[in-house]
Amino acid sequence: MFDKLLRKKTTAVPSTLQERVTIAKEKPMPTHVAIIMDGNGRWAKQRKLPRIAGHHEGMKTVRKTTLFANDLGIRVLTLYAFSTENWKRPKREIDFLMKLPGEFLSTYLPELVENNVKVEMIGSSELLPAHTKEAIQKAMEATADNDGMILNFAMNYGSRFEIAEAVKNLAHQLSENLIQLDELTEENVSSAMMTAHLPDPDLLIRTSGEVRLSNFMLWQLAYAELAFTDVLWPDFNEANMLDIIEDYQKRSRRFGSLEGDEIK
Numbered sequence: 398m399f400d401k402l403l404r405k406k407t408t409a410v411p412s413t414l415q416e417r418v419t420i421a422k423e424k425p426m427p428t429h430v431a432i433i434m435d436g437n438g439r440w441a442k443q444r445k446l447p448r449i450a451g452h453h454e455g456m457k458t459v460r461k462t463t464l465f466a467n468d469l470g471i472r473v474l475t476l477y478a479f480s481t482e483n484w485k486r487p488k489r490e491i492d493f494l495m496k497l498p499g500e501f502l503s504t505y506l507p508e509l510v511e512n513n514v515k516v517e518m519i520g521s522s523e524l525l526p527a528h529t530k531e532a533i534q535k536a537m538e539a540t541a542d543n544d545g546m547i548l549n550f551a552m553n554y555g556s557r558f559e560i561a562e563a564v565k566n567l568a569h570q571l572s573e574n575l576i577q578l579d580e581l582t583e584e585n586v587s588s589a590m591m592t593a594h595l596p597d598p599d600l601l602i603r604t605s606g607e608v609r610l611s612n613f614m615l616w617q618l619a620y621a622e623l624a625f626t627d628v629l630w631p632d633f634n635e636a637n638m639l640d641i642i643e644d645y646q647k648r649s650r651r652f653g654s655l656e657g658d659e660i661k
């Protein structure tokens with residue numbers, strides 16, 4: 398009898414990561430998650446290692462996060478891997494960062510293919526070294542037919558540059574009479590962005606305790622939920638990601654409107 402009473406009173410508290418994943422998957426999952434992967438330098442500094450060691454460890458977190466996001470059923474994962482402002486860093490660090498897509502993809506491409514992940518890129522490939530472009534191109538070709546999660550690398554990406562390019566493109570269409578001024582809508586602008594074929598991010602995560610957007614997806618993040626964590630990117634793990642997803646699932650996304658019962 399005691400046993401029966403006890404069983405009745407016990408509410409199951411999910412303890413393992415797997416149990417939490419199962420519960421999270423029954424609730425609305427963000428379709429598109431965008432991440433500003435920050436804190437590699439500080440992670441390395443804490444260990445008296447060169448900054449590039451932090452970036453290398455960060456690459457392993459890219460793999461872990463990609464597999465976990467895929468498991469959760471997230472459809473698009475956009476990772477800010479190199480910004481247009483990152484060219485201001487020392488040449489040695491830039492050279493290292495430019496080698497990471499090659500190392501990442503030569504190591505993990507078979508695993509991405511196996512998991513039906515499709516690799517894509519936003520940003521301007523013009524200034525990227527040939528070996529970086531080739532590695533990304535090869536991965537995009539190898540995964541072109543995959544219809545699972547899109548792993549979208551933002552490489553040499555800057556939001557203001559993207560917006561300026563979109564404005565140029567639309568101005569050209571106007572001057573050629575391909576569209577009329579009164580036809581210029583938010584949808585046209587979205588279609589002129591590098592993310593034209595993607596839904597806007599539902600959730601933006603930035604690691605390392607910094608609370609800013611750093612020229613990342615400024616147009617697309619208009620209605621995203623924002624999540625900032627103090628965890629440095631190389632330390633970011635599945636439990637940290639799940640904490641954020643669970644928090645996201647508790648939020649009420651109103652897109653400027655009201656809750657159903659508040660609309661009279």
Ligand code: FPP
Pocket residue numbers: 434435436437438439440452455456459477478479480483494497498501502550605630
């Ligand atoms: C910001 O941390 C991070 C970057 C500029 C680079 C991010 C790149 C990776 C995580 C690896 C990318 C991997 C692939 C496969 C493309 P920071 O260096 O500014 O850190 P800090 O603020 O602590 O100095």
